[in-house]
Amino acid sequence: MKLSNVKHLTGKVSIPGDKSISHRAIMFGSISNGLTEVSNFLEGADCLSTISCFQKMGVSIERDNDHVLIHGNGLHGLTAPQDILDVGNSGTTTRLISGILAGQSFTSHLNGDASIQTRPMKRIMTPLQMMQADIRSDKGNDCAPLTITGRPLHAIHYDSPVASAQVKSCVLLAGLYADGQTSVTEPILSRNHTELMLSAFGATVCSKGTTATIDPDPVLTGQKIEVPGDISSAAYFLVAGLIVPNSEIVIRNVGINPTRDGILRVALAMGGDITRLNERTVSGEPVCDLLVRSSSLHGTTVEGEIIPTLIDEIPAIAILAAYADGTTTIRDAAELKVKESDRIQTITENLLAMGADITPTDDGMIIRGGAPIHGATINSYKDHRIAMSFAVAALAADGETTIIDGDCVNISYPGFYDDLALLSR
Ligand code: S3P
Numbered sequence: 001m002k003l004s005n006v007k008h009l010t011g012k013v014s015i016p017g018d019k020s021i022s023h024r025a026i027m028f029g030s031i032s033n034g035l036t037e038v039s040n041f042l043e044g045a046d047c048l049s050t051i052s053c054f055q056k057m058g059v060s061i062e063r064d065n066d067h068v069l070i071h072g073n074g075l076h077g078l079t080a081p082q083d084i085l086d087v088g089n090s091g092t093t094t095r096l097i098s099g100i101l102a103g104q105s106f107t108s109h110l111n112g113d114a115s116i117q118t119r120p121m122k123r124i125m126t127p128l129q130m131m132q133a134d135i136r137s138d139k140g141n142d143c144a145p146l147t148i149t150g151r152p153l154h155a156i157h158y159d160s161p162v163a164s165a166q167v168k169s170c171v172l173l174a175g176l177y178a179d180g181q182t183s184v185t186e187p188i189l190s191r192n193h194t195e196l197m198l199s200a201f202g203a204t205v206c207s208k209g210t211t212a213t214i215d216p217d218p219v220l221t222g223q224k225i226e227v228p229g230d231i232s233s234a235a236y237f238l239v240a241g242l243i244v245p246n247s248e249i250v251i252r253n254v255g256i257n258p259t260r261d262g263i264l265r266v267a268l269a270m271g272g273d274i275t276r277l278n279e280r281t282v283s284g285e286p287v288c289d290l291l292v293r294s295s296s297l298h299g300t301t302v303e304g305e306i307i308p309t310l311i312d313e314i315p316a317i318a319i320l321a322a323y324a325d326g327t328t329t330i331r332d333a334a335e336l337k338v339k340e341s342d343r344i345q346t347i348t349e350n351l352l353a354m355g356a357d358i359t360p361t362d363d364g365m366i367i368r369g370g371a372p373i374h375g376a377t378i379n380s381y382k383d384h385r386i387a388m389s390f391a392v393a394a395l396a397a398d399g400e401t402t403i404i405d406g407d408c409v410n411i412s413y414p415g416f417y418d419d420l421a422l423l424s425r
Contacts, residue, residue, distance in 0.1 A: 001387070001406025001417060003394035004375065006424040008246035008294075013237055013419050015229030017042040017066060018255050019412050020165070020193050021285065023050045023092045025225045026061070028201050029070035030054040031078065031100065031176075034222035038068040040253075041227055044412045046090035049112075053097055056081040057108075072222050075176060080106035087112035087144070089340065089382075089411050092166055094144060095124050096194075099170035102133035103177020104150030109138075111145035115382065118143060120338050124170045127158045131174055131182070155180030155216065162335065163308040165190035165259075168212060175214040176203065183213035190308045191259040196284050197225070228255035228287045232385075233413050235263050235316040240392045240420070241292030242272050243323040249423055250277070251290040258286075262302075262310030266317055270297045270324055299326035299369055307332045312339075315389035318347045321367040322356040323396060330364035340411075341383035350378045350390050354397060375399035384411040391420065 022042040027050060029036030041047065043066055051061050051068070058079035060071040073079075078100075085108055087093040094110060098121075101108050111117070122142040128135050134149040155178040158171050168184045172194055175182025188210065195205045195212050200223055204215040234254040241249040256264065256276070267274055273293040280287055297320060302310070310317065314336060321328035336343040348360040353376035357368040375397050380387035382405045391409075394401030409416040 001391065001403040002400060003391050003403070004400050005397060006244055006395045009241055009244050009249050009423040010247065011423050012250040012252055013423060014252045015234045015254055016413060016415070017227035018230040019044060019046060019232065020092060020191060021197070021227045021255070022047040023096065024193055024197050025227060026050045026054060026068070026070060027096060027100065028197055028220065029072050029222060030059040031075050032072040032201050032220035032222045033074045034072055036070040036072060036222040037224045038070070039066065039226045041066045041068045042230065042412070043414060045088055045410050046093065046412060049086060049088035049090045050093045053085040053087065053093060056083055056085060070222070075217065075220055078104055081108050084109045084111050087116060089113050089115055091116065091119055094121070095166035095170045096173060098124050098128065098135060098146065098148060099173030101148040101150060102128050102131065102135060102174045103153050107147065107149040109145060109147050115340055116144050121146060123162060123164065123167050127156065127160070127167070127171045128174055130156050130158065131178060133174065153178040155182045157183045158185070160184055160186045162186070163188040163190045165194065169194040172198070172205070172212060172214045176216060176218065178216045181213055181215055183211055185211040188305050188308050189259060191257065193257070200284055226283045228282045228285045229253035230412070231255050231260050231263065232312045234290065235313045236388045236392050236416070237423070238263065238267060238274070238290065238292055239316045239320050240395055240423070242267060242295050242297060242320060243396045245294050247294040249292050251292065254288060254290050256286050256288050259309055262306045263313040263317060265306065266300060266302055266310060267320065269300045270320060271295055272297065297324035299324050299328040301329045303331040311335055312385060315343055315347055315385045316392070318351060318365065318367060319389050319393045321369055322351055322373055322393065324369040326369055328367045328369065332363055334363040336364070339383070341381040341386060343383070343386065346379070346381050346383060346386045350386065353378065354393060373397045375401040378403045380405045380408055382408045384408045384413070388413065388416055391417070395424065
């Protein structure tokens with residue numbers, strides 16, 4: 001993929017459905033009774049992996065573009081897959097589905113691509129094993145491929161060492177099949193889509209501070225779900241609108257759940273001209289349109305409680321920081337090392353290639369903004385968020401940028417380059 005400097009960005013863009021919410025709609029619909037109808041479903045490769053896993057367990061799922069019908073099998077109605085469950089590149093599929101599989105009456109095998117085979121699964125194996133689940137890493141390295149032999153589960157309280165919605169959701173989903181109330185406490189509240197959506201399907205979920213508690217064996221009933229646009233996808237346009245001079249864009253239909261909206265708070269703190277329009281609620285989630293204008297930005301510090309609310313947006317925030325005046329320091333974000341790529345390394349390598357002044361640290365990075373940014377060859381390492389962040393950086397850089405394996409954007413945003421091109425016409 002090749003991109004160059006643009007004069008300005010103008011117009012409106014509608015954001016595809018939220019990835020986290022799309023995964024959950026398929027999973028919860030599959031274990032509910034009756035029909036679940038999903039609109040604005042994200043047609044990215046990750047969410048298609050989730051659909052294919054549940055189809056292999058006997059769930060009838062029909063998809064017409066971003067409209068999906070799930071004929072749920074009920075909490076105890078999944079059937080043994082005849083084949084390996086292929087999770088592709090998707091950490092969310094792997095970790096959430098493991099919680100469901102742990103409580104089934106059959107054995108399943110999970111595997112995915114080269115990246116997923118290096119991502120840590122001990123974080124879910126530990127609490128699941130405390131619940132007496134039988135989950136093994138086939139190679140003994142605490143990564144996929146995983147073998148899960150379903151069995152009756154024991155309810156626990158889990159004090160999670162990481163603020164991870166994937167860990168929390170895995171334990172809560174296993175809790176549906178446990179012999180009592182299951183709860184999870186996390187160090188900082190992570191995204192709460194599981195709690196919100198499982199309640200809508202009929203589960204009893206109680207959230208107090210950073211603890212979520214779930215009752216076992218509910219009757220789950222199919223729902224109509226309109227998936228809000230993904231703030232993690234909106235992030236690229238937000239950054240583009242702020243850094244490309246003479247720009248004014250509207251990003252429509254952006255989910256602004258407070259457990260996800262950290263990038264808005266950071267961009268405002270950096271001097272970004274951002275206005276929330278048409279605030280509303282869609283399927284229990286807060287949504288708005290964002291009006292974004294080019295801005296003169298300054299550095300900031302990003303640390304502590306805000307980190308889980310913007311963890312996927314740090315590559316985009318790093319681009320903002322490179323175009324801002326002054327220093328931006330990002331701390332408490334060691335989780336970046338275990339995402340689709342080691343994002344501390346991949347952000348650093350690629351920003352250096354574009355001429356930015358960046359120092360990686362153990363749990364983040366320090367970016368001294370203001371250095372002239374020029375086009376370069378970017379190695380995406382097949383990480384969709386690295387490819388999209390650097391595509392945006394290219395729009396305000398001097399000269400041409402080439403993104404290696406740029407088609408990895410299909411993981412979460414298949415029409416990304418087309419939407420970007422529409423705004424730059
Ligand atoms: C997700 C949770 C986050 C996020 C990922 C999606 C989810 O991961 O980075 O892209 O849908 O629950 P962690 O739970 O590992 O923080």
